[in-house]
Amino acid sequence: MADYxxxxxxxxxxxxxxxxxxxxxxxxSGRIKYSYxxxxxxxxxxxxxxxxxxxxxxVSIDTSAAEKMPGVxxxxxxxxxxxxxxxxxxxVAAVAAETEEQARDAARRIQVQYEKLPHLVSDVNPSKAxxxxxxxxxxxxxxxxxxxxxxxxxxxxxYGVPVITHCCLEAHGQVAEWDGDNLTIxxxxxxxxxxxxxxxxxxIADSADKVRVLTPVMGGGFGSKFGADTWGLACARLARKAGxxxxxxxxxxxxxxxxxxxxxxxxxxxxxxxxxxxxVGWQSESxxxxxxxxxxxxxxxxxxxxxPDRRVRHTTVLTNIGPARAWRAPNHPQMCLITxxxxxxxxxxxxxxxxxxxxxxxxxxxxxxKTYSAELEKAAxxxxxxxxxxxxxxxxxxxxxxxxxxxxHTWGGAGHASNCNCVIQPDGxxxxxxxxxxxxxxxxxxxxxxxxxxxxxxLEAVKVNIGDSKxxxxxxxxxxxxVGGVSSSTRRAAxxxxxxxxxxxxxxxxxxxxxxxxxxxQIRVKGNPSRAISWKQACAKLGTTPITGVGQRQxxxxxxxxxxxxxxxxxxxxxxxxxxQVHVDKLVAAQDCGLIIDLKTAESQVYGACIMxxxxxxxxxxxxxxQTGRCLNADMEFYKLAGIGDFGExxxxxxxxxxxxxxxxxxxxxxxxxxxxxxxxNAVANAIGVRVPTLPLTPDKVLSALEKGxxx
Amino acid sequence: MAKQEDPKAPESVPKNGNGEKHGLRxxxxxxxxGGTGVAATAQVLAGHKLAAAATTVPEELVGSGKVxxxxxxxxxxxxxxxxxxxxxxxxxxxxxxxxxxxxxxGAKKVxxxxxxxxxxxxxxxxPTYSCSVLAIEVADRDGKPGAxxxxxxxxxxxxxxxxxxxxxVENDAQQCGFCTPGFVMSCKAYLDTHHNPTxxxxxxxxxxxxxxxxxxxxxxxxxxxxxxxxxxGRA
Numbered sequence: 001m002a003d004y005x006x007x008x009x010x011x012x013x014x015x016x017x018x019x020x021x022x023x024x025x026x027x028x029s030g031r032i033k034y035s036y037x038x039x040x041x042x043x044x045x046x047x048x049x050x051x052x053x054x055x056x057x058x059v060s061i062d063t064s065a066a067e068k069m070p071g072v073x074x075x076x077x078x079x080x081x082x083x084x085x086x087x088x089x090x091x092v093a094a095v096a097a098e099t100e101e102q103a104r105d106a107a108r109r110i111q112v113q114y115e116k117l118p119h120l121v122s123d124v125n126p127s128k129a130x131x132x133x134x135x136x137x138x139x140x141x142x143x144x145x146x147x148x149x150x151x152x153x154x155x156x157x158x159y160g161v162p163v164i165t166h167c168c169l170e171a172h173g174q175v176a177e178w179d180g181d182n183l184t185i186x187x188x189x190x191x192x193x194x195x196x197x198x199x200x201x202x203x204i205a206d207s208a209d210k211v212r213v214l215t216p217v218m219g220g221g222f223g224s225k226f227g228a229d230t231w232g233l234a235c236a237r238l239a240r241k242a243g244x245x246x247x248x249x250x251x252x253x254x255x256x257x258x259x260x261x262x263x264x265x266x267x268x269x270x271x272x273x274x275x276x277x278x279x280v281g282w283q284s285e286s287x288x289x290x291x292x293x294x295x296x297x298x299x300x301x302x303x304x305x306x307x308p309d310r311r312v313r314h315t316t317v318l319t320n321i322g323p324a325r326a327w328r329a330p331n332h333p334q335m336c337l338i339t340x341x342x343x344x345x346x347x348x349x350x351x352x353x354x355x356x357x358x359x360x361x362x363x364x365x366x367x368x369x370k371t372y373s374a375e376l377e378k379a380a381x382x383x384x385x386x387x388x389x390x391x392x393x394x395x396x397x398x399x400x401x402x403x404x405x406x407x408x409h410t411w412g413g414a415g416h417a418s419n420c421n422c423v424i425q426p427d428g429x430x431x432x433x434x435x436x437x438x439x440x441x442x443x444x445x446x447x448x449x450x451x452x453x454x455x456x457x458x459l460e461a462v463k464v465n466i467g468d469s470k471x472x473x474x475x476x477x478x479x480x481x482x483v484g485g486v487s488s489s490t491r492r493a494a495x496x497x498x499x500x501x502x503x504x505x506x507x508x509x510x511x512x513x514x515x516x517x518x519x520x521x522q523i524r525v526k527g528n529p530s531r532a533i534s535w536k537q538a539c540a541k542l543g544t545t546p547i548t549g550v551g552q553r554q555x556x557x558x559x560x561x562x563x564x565x566x567x568x569x570x571x572x573x574x575x576x577x578x579x580x581q582v583h584v585d586k587l588v589a590a591q592d593c594g595l596i597i598d599l600k601t602a603e604s605q606v607y608g609a610c611i612m613x614x615x616x617x618x619x620x621x622x623x624x625x626x627q628t629g630r631c632l633n634a635d636m637e638f639y640k641l642a643g644i645g646d647f648g649e650x651x652x653x654x655x656x657x658x659x660x661x662x663x664x665x666x667x668x669x670x671x672x673x674x675x676x677x678x679x680x681x682n683a684v685a686n687a688i689g690v691r692v693p694t695l696p697l698t699p700d701k702v703l704s705a706l707e708k709g710x711x712x
Numbered sequence: 713m714a715k716q717e718d719p720k721a722p723e724s725v726p727k728n729g730n731g732e733k734h735g736l737r738x739x740x741x742x743x744x745x746g747g748t749g750v751a752a753t754a755q756v757l758a759g760h761k762l763a764a765a766a767t768t769v770p771e772e773l774v775g776s777g778k779v780x781x782x783x784x785x786x787x788x789x790x791x792x793x794x795x796x797x798x799x800x801x802x803x804x805x806x807x808x809x810x811x812x813x814x815x816x817x818g819a820k821k822v823x824x825x826x827x828x829x830x831x832x833x834x835x836x837x838x839p840t841y842s843c844s845v846l847a848i849e850v851a852d853r854d855g856k857p858g859a860x861x862x863x864x865x866x867x868x869x870x871x872x873x874x875x876x877x878x879x880x881v882e883n884d885a886q887q888c889g890f891c892t893p894g895f896v897m898s899c900k901a902y903l904d905t906h907h908n909p910t911x912x913x914x915x916x917x918x919x920x921x922x923x924x925x926x927x928x929x930x931x932x933x934x935x936x937x938x939x940x941x942x943x944x945g946r947a
Contacts, residue, residue, distance in 0.1 A: 024881035025873055027889030028896055030818025030864030037817035045812070100812060101801055169822045169830060169890040169924050219820075219890030220924050252823050440888030440925050604884045604930060611926025636823040636922065644928040645915030 004495040018600035035188040040245035046096040047103040051085035054119035054320035054629025062111040071102035074241035089257025096238040119320040121624035123289040137298035142309035147281030151272025155346040160266030160694040164620040170219020173249030176239040191476035193435035213469040223326030224260030253634040261322030263296035265334035269342040282310040295324035303339035329670035340407040340678035348392040375568035375590035393689030403687025407678035413667025414563035415484020416475030418553040422493035428539040433465035436474035442601030454494035456518035480667025484561040487665040488553040497549025562663040569675035573683040580699030585648040592655035594666035613676020615642040787851035792866025809847035818864035829921030832894040834862040839901035879938035885930030
């Protein structure tokens, strides 16, 4: 019988190789239909009305004029009069009409009366927030006061990361279509299997088996597309009222205002060390906003480097900036920026290379210390750190200053619950089916690789069915949990299916099933390749009944996967001290993630995370006007994303081989997006000699830091 | 006739016949006076919000035959070498015409105001943000054929990959893929006139397309590879 354990990587034909993503041709030919692209017969278009105020009570809604507008077929109230709205862009009503233009016209005719209520859209100073604050956590470990007395060098600083948004290129939304009591939702979601139940709980449908969710591909989520959302429910209701399919996608301004706001985090930090760089004490007072209802939780500081004697306190500020939603590696980029900036400032005060300081204290990183050490070494080699590094402040003449920065990070990434059915047909075709989804991470390709590797077939010979809630239930894709989950369930399902085939074929090869293997498109006797039959011939023995192998990610410990990764990144920047412009010349990422299934898409995850990291380091900030409570950059002209020419070189090194492969599969989406902020901020400090305290590192802040530094 | 070819034509249309001013008074549309007003109003319509700042059709033009719209009007678009008849309000953008009325959804709607490039198609040989062009601007007019419109669906027959698309697959220049068709079209238009670009030139050429997943490293390599694989065919 075939063994479900991972084959040794040197024996793998597909696992660990660079393989192009299976849905690549669908996407790059423009032919695959995203939710936004679905055009059903007789479909209506819906548009929403949203609050222009950051905080208000809806007094009344008059839809009568809208209902008389040309083409209008249905209207839906989303926030009933008497209820409050908590940010600009908060949904109030929706209208469905024959064309997009008519829906937009009609939405403007919906008259909403608001009673304005006081708002708070500033999170930078909790002492000014008054009653809008809540102390979340206070903790003391060891004896920090004594530790600081023993410290020979103490550094104090203030660091922070503002609220940013997800800015998914495919806006949130869906097409809803009823057939009697059966509802089909073409949803742009990270949670295909979970959505039917949510629609039942919201009383949209009377049972989950009457709801089908279809998501063959989706245009980005990053943590903001787990739920059906109020617009999903409204879309289904409009479709029911009108008796026709309805498409409701958010427009770009609403996408930026209402579809996700990453919690901010700021901190005043005091950190102490011995003269030799040994860290002795940490104290931080941190705050941030997780929206009006304090989402996001308290940070765990210091990050990764667990200084034993510490005192931490965190306050959450309740604001009307927007709805907090998970954003790729929730809280980690913020905790990382605060910790790694503080350690970097301390290293500069001690007069030490920050990489040496991290290595000196590497035991404080716990059980991944060897991984961190190896990753720092690898990254330093790829950056040519030792040759390029200089003490803080580039002393070379000229106005362009260069600098280096380093950061390390961690993430869990254990696989989520996952179920897979693998079917072998008598004609030899093979398919694996899971109610999972591919966010662009390569999930579909990973499932295909594992199925084909298990069957000893080429990748083209297997079919992957995902993105449909009729398939076996799978977890939501968040927190880098997908690859572990689907890898385990797929491997187990494919092995179970193969073993049934081996049993059926064994007699004709005069062998026991356990003596057989599937390789090179054949079923053959292990060690005796001449005793073999082709895959097609083997499957023909099934007669008319296909085989189904069922696989489930094991609860608790699953020996096909693991959790807990490290990661080290180093940035090299040029800063123009006349204009304040920061340019990332080079970013190096050394990253582990256990057993890699597809090296090509894994590297793409890291490249992409680095670029997303450069973007939030230099550009991203949801800018609010304190007087009006409005978002000032709810468009892509002023909510800036890095373009293809906005950075230099990126070097990715995946840690593989002994010590990594045998750990099994671990998630990769989150970890590499954590460190860029800290690495780039540290590089800027190294270049110009002063700290720019908060992200993004915009020209105004760089110039202001330079000015303050010159005075001090 | 045109209506049969456009299943999405609105069933309810405000009357704008002889002298019925109520169909033409101040309202949420951008006026289109004959052929001459088109270019000037295009920029106004680029942002739908701005379109709300509608202008009034001068009284003397009402019913004169020089006003097109505001209701749906038949027009012919020349897309991927075929003449397509559609019936659209004059304010409908080329992007919405393609996506909502012709089911050509390769061009994506993301920013809808000429910033991100996800809607890039090729019009008369030039890469063009289709969200910032009105369909009527590029339709047949006064008996003359309209612009030559090429969408990603027209690059190759279904099931075949254009060398640029193939280079995007090979170099994994896509993740969620929502920006990818726009990139492919920008890249195609650029390589049609620049046969041997350097990476630095590619950074300039594709600066008008944005990606959220961060696929730019793959895109840089894909463009260079596509340049090499298409040069032979061109020479």
